[in-house]
Amino acid sequence: MAEVAIVGVGQSVFSRDCGVSIRELSFEAFKEAMEGLDITTGDIDASIICSAPEYDKQRSPAGLISEYLELTPKPSFYVETVCSSSSTGLRIAWSLVKAGLHKVVAVIGFQKMSELSSRDAAERMGRGADIIWESPFGLTMPAGYAMYARAHMAKYGTTEEHLAKVRVKNSHYGAANPKATYRKELGLEDILNSEVITSPLKKFDCCANADGASCIIVARGDVAKGITQVPVWIIGLGAATDTMTMAGRKSLTGLECAKEAGKQAYKMAGLKPQDIDVAEVHDCFTVSEILAYEDLGFAKPGEGVGLIEDKQTYADGKIPVNVDGGLLSKGHPIGATGGSQVRTIVRQLRRQATEAQVKGAEVGLVHNIGGIGQYGNVTILRR
């Protein structure tokens, strides 16, 4: 059966308030993804549009974006798994190509969060929990992750300083990323002294709401080689879910959906955690990155903090993680985030990363989580 490759990746600048429409934002990402490819818009057989509808004024954005990018009359449809929407889009693109329905598919993720105030956005995200049983208590996404953080601290002795060190690293790399919302290096004290949002998480432990778009162009292996000189191969895919309610969670010190998705992706790729050269993980909060180290097998349960303490997740460490600044620096435009993570890994494998190039990177991993761990996608790529 045909292999499937990524031939193009792009993203807009992520910002607090982009000042343009979602179609124009999407164009920015699409343009970067198409640059240098030996195909034109007419060669794209289908498009998958990814976002979380609660922020959009536009209803049914797939139709709008496919008209603006001149992708009509090709099929287009909308996919949502909150914060992991665009890696879910990538999974579907892979299967459409693998099944032989299409040769080239575009996955476009976007979100214009500046349509809402941060408090309104928090309320909408709160309704991304169970609206009968849990949202009425005032559950928010940061609060859900804060409960994971507290449980991790109680079980393993993790401290607020450990968490802050994740932001120190990510702000260091974010400072060099021209597409990031926040490009300021932060010190340990800046983070520890920022206001408490939901204990133990403080403002700088949290990603910011942002506007942005991303685009991934996927192609069948035989045509991929004619489209670009450096196709990047999709060699592992994993996807899983966990309960919508916090009440249903079996573990509070790791995300079951991430562990399961990781296991599937490693198995499909025939690889182990130690074979990964560079990773993008879903650091919507500092604690999320620590959980990811453990859930993906980069560290044993409870030993994730050791990786950040020893700087093993810096670009020259054992397993570089989020060396583009992560969601914490880039901002987290929900539907665009997975595509941005994939872009970073593709650029790493093509030796085109400008923030920090990991030397000799051959295999990369993307971990993209939806909601408070309701949805998890893990994708493994090889150059």
Place this chain on the structure above:
Amino acid sequence: MGFENFGTVSFTAAAKAADFMTHLEAGKVMTTRCRNCGASYFPPKADCPACLSSDVDWFEIKGQGKLNTYTIVNYGPTGFENDAPYILALGEFEGGIQVLARLSRDIKPDDIKVGMSLALSPVKLPDNRVAYEFNKV
């Protein structure tokens, strides 16, 4: 009666599981067990996905629980901003039933410890609203 008065802000009302509210008003926090296959659920389910029956019994969540985790929410979303700070917690009760609720305002932040004992009880909120919360035992 549905869920229109449940919690600080409710987002939907009608549900088959709304018998829960009748029990709550009567002072009991209850959940469901399938009469056909015996599977139990929390949050309550009016249907049993295990055996596809919709014949369920209500039983009370009783006894002493323990605090699994918590967070003090300072940043309240729209609709909850005047409530903040409030404390969200997960408590675990008999039979491994885990519940999300707020910690009673009677518990001082300094006294909260993961693993501490908890009781679960109905609570009246302003404007005739009702919920359940965790109390110290």
